[in-house]
Amino acid sequence: MGIAEIQQVVVSLFAEKGYAATGIRELGRAAGVNSATLYHYAGSKQEILTSIMRSCLEELLRSAIEAVGVSADPGVHLARLVRVHVGLCALNPLTAKVTDQEIRALRPDDHTALIGLRDDYEALFARVIEHGMSTGVFQLTDQRVARLALLEMCNGVANWYRPDGRLSVAEVQDQLVELACRLMGAPSRAGEESADLPAPIRLASEPVADHAYGAVVAG
Amino acid sequence: MGIAEIQQVVVSLFAEKGYAATGIRELGRAAGVNSATLYHYAGSKQEILTSIMRSCLEELLRSAIEAVGVSADPGVHLARLVRVHVGLCALNPLTAKVTDQEIRALRPDDHTALIGLRDDYEALFARVIEHGMSTGVFQLTDQRVARLALLEMCNGVANWYRPDGRLSVAEVQDQLVELACRLMGAPSRAGEESADLPAPIRLASEPVADHAYGAVVAG
DNA sequence: CGGTACCGATCAATCGATCGATAGGGAATG
């Protein structure tokens, strides 16, 4: 038993039932330990959630900054941002879902801090869109609406993609890059942007599979 | 005090904090009544949520069926579906948000029933997309991914649009119809499809404005 | 008098969190 295993159990249950609807005892039972033991690894229920969300947002921001660090056409920048975002959401769907949905569960200080991270992240998209518009590469009626629509579409991947499903992570990335280019009114970049992009990272908080947490494995 | 006012207060708080994180007493306080009074209007906390969500989903399904009832080009059908969906989400953002996010809070019977409504609704989109593909109007690599991306984009409107903001409902509808056509690889329909579409309906559960519920108005 | 609307008091259950106690392993000491 370690922090990573606890985080995985927590993410499983929070993704399924939500933060407020999941009790400490339920988390402990699913992790196979007494509820009091959880307080040996984290200060509080909130703290567990916060550390999971912070890791996810920081990795998202870090890899996105890296993705637009190279100078390139706005269309390429957009494609790289979408590929990075979809990659993380597809490889870590439950963690991404919890990170996206449970911001409202945070107390003011953590809430402010994580909202700040999210704003920084979205600003990267806004900048690329602005650049694409000023250079005539994108064709949009309203930059803000387009950005929000794009982000909702990409975030949504965490709501429906499952690693053991029909499509590979790379296939979903390809598809969403194509759809994103269409949204922006930009020419399709058929994977040409992804050459030097590092593979998405599996977060420590992401459950490895749908283990029946709480069930004792025979043997 | 009536059912509509209670529903509006409930939707306000559920949209802000979530179903599980909002207590009965808190709902009563915000509505200006004792918590016991709420049980005079509804059988339980669950029942309030269920009735709100059912109304929203039924109106969504009803108006969508009406929208594709006329025989037309798949591109027109798509545009009409998106216009109807975005119209309802933009005019009733908090109700739509709660309906979308709190399905997991429902007990098995209600959960099954409302998931069924949602599946029926999404099947309308699947059918139009299939039709558009078979007639060569849409250009998609994967119909399922495109449908999910489209629905996430449209549902997302409820997460960011506010009626007192910069854009009118009609403007947001126009924008998202345009974006949806791009997603599908279909030619733009510049509002031509909306001629005989009835205006979106304001649901009884949608809060009228951001009244400071719980604050006593002087006078 | 009957019905609707509403409230204070209270129920058992559960909540997040804390406490002292215990068990085991490794390092230090004899």
Next chain:
DNA sequence: CATTCCCTATCGATCGATTGATCGGTACCG
């Protein structure tokens, strides 16, 4: 080798607070 000591990991018991829900009672209206 045996003993002591400390640290990590874990637990049962329990804290006060809050939860959703129910009850009997009250005020008012027709």
